[in-house]
Amino acid sequence: MTKLLQQTGEYPFQETFTDLLVPMLIVGATFVVYYGISYYMKNNIKGTDDYMVAGRTIGPFVNGSAISATWESLATFMGVVALMITVQIPFLAVWTNFLLSIPLIVILYGQTLRRLGSYTPATFCKDRYGNTMSVVMALLIVFVMLMYALGQFIGLAQIMEVLLGWDYTLSLFAIAALVTGYVVIAGMWGVSYNSALQFWIMLTAALIPMMFVLNQLGSSGWFFPPLGYGDLVPEMQESNPGFFGMAFDTRWYFAMFLAMTLGPIGMPHLAQRIFTSRDVEAGRKTVFWFIFVTGLMFATMYSVAFAGVFWLENQGYEVADADLDKMIFYLNFAFNGNSVTGYVIAGAVAGGLSTVSGHMLAISAAVANDIVEAFELDVSEDRKTQFGYASVIGAGLVIALIALNPPAFLVVSILWAFAVSAAAITPVIVLGVWSARANRYGAIASSVVGFVTVVLLSPHAFSGITAGGEGLTAAVGIDAIMIAFPVSIITFVVVSLAAERIEALDVEPADNASLINEMHGYPDDGVERFNSALPLIVLAVLMLPILWWGVQPW
Template identity: 25%
Template sequence: MDWTIFFVVASFGTYIGIALWARAGSTNDFYVAGHDVHPMINGMATAADWMSAASFLSMAGLIASLGYGGSVYLMGWTGGYVLLALLLAPFLREFGKFTVPDFVGDRYYSTAARVIAVICALFVSFTYIAGQMSGVGIAFSRFLGVDFNTGILVGMGIVFIYAVLGGMKGVTYTQVAQYCVLIFAYTVPAIFISMMITGNPVPQLGFISNVRGEDVSMLENLNQVVTELGFIEYTSTNKSWIDVFAITGALMFGTAGLPHVIIRFFTVSSASAARVSAGWALVFIALLYTVAPAVGAFARYNIIDTVNETTYIETDDYATAAEGITSNGGTPVPEWFKNWERTGLVGFEDMNGDGLMQIRGPNAPDGLANEVTINNDISVLASPEIAQLPEWVIGLMVAGGLAAALSTAAGLLMVISSAISHDLCRRTLFKGMSDKTELRIARVAAAGAVAAAGLMGMNTAKLAFVAQVVAFAFGLAAASLFPIIFLGIFWKRMNKEGAIASMAFGLISTFSYIYYFKFVDTDPSHWFLGVSPEGIGFVFMFFSAIIGIVVSLVTAPPPQDIQDLVEDIRVPGTRTRHGSVDDDMGPMDDHTPTPAE
């Protein structure tokens, strides 16, 4: 516990110090860090912004629980970032508008379209941030000895300081520090555990190597163990191919519509710098994502090895617990299980009264029911304890988990803040607002968003795992924002009526489907085309795009200057309507309305 407190306090102190050092003094600093962040630094900050609690805590946990079925999150998020970096980010940077609603408002020459885009961005961001705050609560509840809700309140306070005071400038440099913490925290335990199980110090190779002292690979061994306990093979899945495809697609295309990732490409000086920044971000992201499958496999292997067929002893005094084999043939339950049991995230119910803890799947050959429940989201945080690694490794892991959750939460808060203060207030309701007033509103909006996000996070654990909650946000972004961004860049005939219809349909249909099948009808057999709520955004994305295209074709085309602009932004350096590429494209870049507006 002492090491945990040391790493958490030291890292949080660093974040707050950076935020105070880089405190925003203008709207330009607050929203886009002055456009002067180095591409490599921005790539590191983007990676931290991207790798949230869903990536750090929950993705490996889902891979541990679902095996191959959990790989949809890995494939979807990885492919999605490539899609965003290569297909959209440079063109959005060339356009010069640093928020999605700002792009929509100018590209579709419509205040109504801008307001709907604000609503979509807020829906996506609040859904996403709820998952991050839930991850914060999970980490604090175990390692700082507080309850789940108290952990979220502590996290809210930390985010409030460096996001509200520092703005994007403070958030950017804070995220660089957070990336260093989270990547070190993720890989060091993985190296230790890979060495212990297989003797290979490279986790990416370790989980496909032979188990130490045996002539069988680690994955083959895991397949055999889980099938003997009644689960499907670890390297197989019971998900339908269409659902796997839909979830992967929703995560991919949702990435390309995520406002908090897009805004990062405006903190660099130009479109060419945005491309370089995207390349660096891919390198930094790969350092964690290539390790995640190994972390998930090792976690599943160790959980079964340490818990199954152990004897549950009703005592916290492990010094008095029996050593070796107990009277009923089992070994005492490991201390890590007792520690996590206090959080309510793991549990044991002795259904047959034999005192042994049986982990069993639905097809257990011995007919026993599963008696052990383990929340997927603890797999990564608990892995150092399960493997009995040194205390400093455990402390480092919790600091990394908190860094991952808080870095993304800060980025999302900036999106919420800018959507309210810049897009809704300055560009829509109060167009004569001064910079000073806008900055004040931005900070108030960020503070309010912190409070709302915390309240949502307190209820997230009741809904689903962190990664699943985040998947809902990606689905909403895929269906509501991606079509109008993509068509707005690559099809000059897309008009404001089509954009409004597309966004409205995508948001309402996807949100309604998720709500209905999560809270009203939970029977998977009733899913549309067999697609789960996590993947439905991909399906509705096509309907949303078709609706936008059809409506655009049956209504008046956009003004000629808008069509010329669409052609200009696809050729770097030739933009004619919004000034040169190197112009300051901060929040004061208010263009003169066209006659169509």
């Protein structure tokens, strides 16, 4: 098969559409609906609060679905399936950690930041640490969101390229214009309701076609794909016993926890979704719906990976690693034909649109709101909203331009973004909410050190400087978090406590006490609740064995 691929560039099964009419009608209809929702919601925008967090009025079911869609992305249909085929059963560790992140956002800071009136990490940093840290945070957010969105734009362009046969550059700018257009029209109002719809398009586009695939593969439980492949497991164990092996070093799983649980906590496009809830109770219900629908989607996509491996093994096909991200399309071409695969394409496009829109709003908030406030510019509410529109357009253009000549680490740029967030953003937010002893000097040092450590130790930036394992674990780009996260925490604690003892720095923990009490809903009664240095010291000490563990050869 490999020889055939090298000689002809073709596989012995259908790879592309032979009839475009129905697929084009399906994809075109979804875009019409997306724009219709955005246009209808446009009248709800009265100011920045409406544009960025939909006036904090989105209900739990819609919000839970929207968070899930924003969180899963086009990678769920393409790159994630490829990783599951390659990593196999250990990939469950990635998704388990993913699911922990949204409840932790609510528990660790969702309610407190709502009381403070913040809807971005940089807004919080301005109130908690001052203008300098706010600018640092805004720049980090822009970097992380660009990293995250880059893969989405390229994936969407590749889908359009395959679907329409256009040149890649034309496909890229066409999809950039389409995405930017509907985000600009309605901001978070339109994006929230569009994302909720996009989630259900994604789920049905994966779930329903997989019923027919599993039925034809011989599964008796085909009617519920998340579990329907269970009776095929004995055959899989015979043909591919390695599929169920937990083959990686223990540190790989722990690194997954640090990056994939703690990283999303600092992701602004996820936090903004929590802040769109009507109230705290609605936020809790939103988490329930998020976990339920996301779990259903994840389990469905695992059935896609299982079916793909099972099909390849039974047919004797071999697919190049670079093409594994197209497995869901190959399966549907083989078992369901052009029309159904057209709907699967629409689901993949929906995944890309929902995530990119969240990224662009986060970039817009960082540029149009956070930086304006950090420099205390005298800008009217209408002008800030206009800056929001301009920032979205600018973000779409910048991402498209970068995607014309993407960096070598494109495939794992999303995972790398999680590592940067975990090391440079999450500690600043969480410690700032829970300790009055955390100060601006510690926050700035922690963010800079965390960011630089991830970049330096990632094999995609400087190939001669690496950390962790080799092969696949190194290529994923997350091993560095085993060093970067504990170094970031230790830096935060040491610099914060040291700054208190330098008189010229004018650091007074009591200045933070009233703000933190306000965030947690306590009255300004003079009671010391978050002023002890002991929790910070204990946390820093706990990081030492993790750091030692991380620097050892894997």
